[in-house]
Amino acid sequence: MASNVEKKLTKQDLNKVGVLTFFEQACFSFERMQAPGFTISMVPAFKKIYGDSQKDLSEFMTYNMQFMNTEPHMAALLQGLILSMEENHEDRKLISGIRNGLFGPFAGLGDSIFWFTLLPISAAIACSLAKDGSALGPILYIALWLIAGFSKILFVRWGYNLGSAAIGTISQNSKYLTKAAGILGITVIGGLIPSYVSVKFADTLVFGVGGTTVQSVFDHILPNVLPLAVVFLIYWLFSRKRANVLYIILGIIVISIIISALGWM
């Protein structure tokens, strides 16, 4: 289409969108979720393209106030794309269609990178440092997520520069990326189980009089088999029994208190 349109957005304008989109998720409501923040963080850049045209601004804000729920980095990517399409004067029905078609698949990609891979890994490394009271743990965590937060500026630029065709390839490749991120995440979760879940019977709990301790029996089968079993039990309760998180946590506390009263752990 109109490919020779004059570029009105400078790098600074895009950086501003990147910073404003830090607040993309504020005013989150069950009805439209992230729509208000998604809309308002693009408005200054949009005004740069269309000047004071009230009609265009109204149309722009209205279609962006439609339902929006995605991973915030992916929102930044999408915002860059929307602004580049607006700058090229593409049909707003097309832009809005792309907006509504992409945020769902992108949410899956973003969540699998940030929530399910980066979060457990950063948390695990920070916690292994913090366990002994070293402030290095949280400081490292904060530093890492500062970078992740500021990287939204880059995501806006990418979305703006890539254009809709390239973004389409990303969403095709996202199948492989999501799977790869899943493998990394699962490996780390496997590693977290022995380090952070502690289920250990008391040394005083023995079979018969002066027999072997219950814990040593489990340790001979496979060390850390109890934490592994508990994680799988909880997973099973969630996935097969659709258990409520609250009941599981309360259940753990009640059972722990009973076991403590019996002197088993």
Place this chain on the structure above:
Amino acid sequence: MQITLVQGLLLALVGFICGIDQLTENFYWFRPIVVSFFAGIALGNVSLGVACGAVSELSYLGLLTVGGSVPPNPLMAGMMTTVLAYTTGQSPETALGLSLPFALLAQWVGIFFNTFFVVYVHKFDAYAKDADADSFKKLFISGIFLRAGADAIVVFLCAFALQAPIQSFVNTFPTFLIHGFEIAGGVLPAVGLGLLLMTTLRQENLPYLFVGFLMATFLTMPNVLPIAIAGAALAAINFMYEKKIDSALSQAVTPTDGGESDGI
């Protein structure tokens, strides 16, 4: 130990700052490990805050992502684990168990706001129609302050105003009850991990769980970074392999087609 008024106000400030981040999920300052760290600084006992953060962080992994159910609030969990460990002198594990009611209270506040902001949405719609970006922006900012302000007030009330009754209540607990909370504190990270598995575990990646598990069980490592690197290597192998297979398949099946997927 007592929390002074100044400390209480500092904690409220931490609640406000981390509350903004909880809303935006931008720098992950709403995570227990960061909240506990800041709370430890506010209370003048950094190592306690750090230790409490380590215990509470993993229990709240993945908790935000489950739709439909009511997950307890990670910000408040990190905050109250530190506060309770400080005021009652209990271990971080015990304090984590005791912090649960507060994490629930804060979550109900969160649900209230997610519902309340629906009122805002209709105002936003009207401003959008009128192209009134200034009013839109003002309302938006007021929403941020309102939500984070509520977090600050809840933190101040729970940490400062209620500390005496909480302290005397916990002091009536018999040892077995306290120890029970400690055991629970050791098991609770399994909830966070179980929830993460809910969203990430597939039949095809289950084997990798055991790779990580066996590495952590039988190797001595300073932290989980080596496991993450091994996981990244496995992920890269899988990524390249699957792409290769798929492209070979699409060439074999539809030689004329460009391999365009249906994009579902």
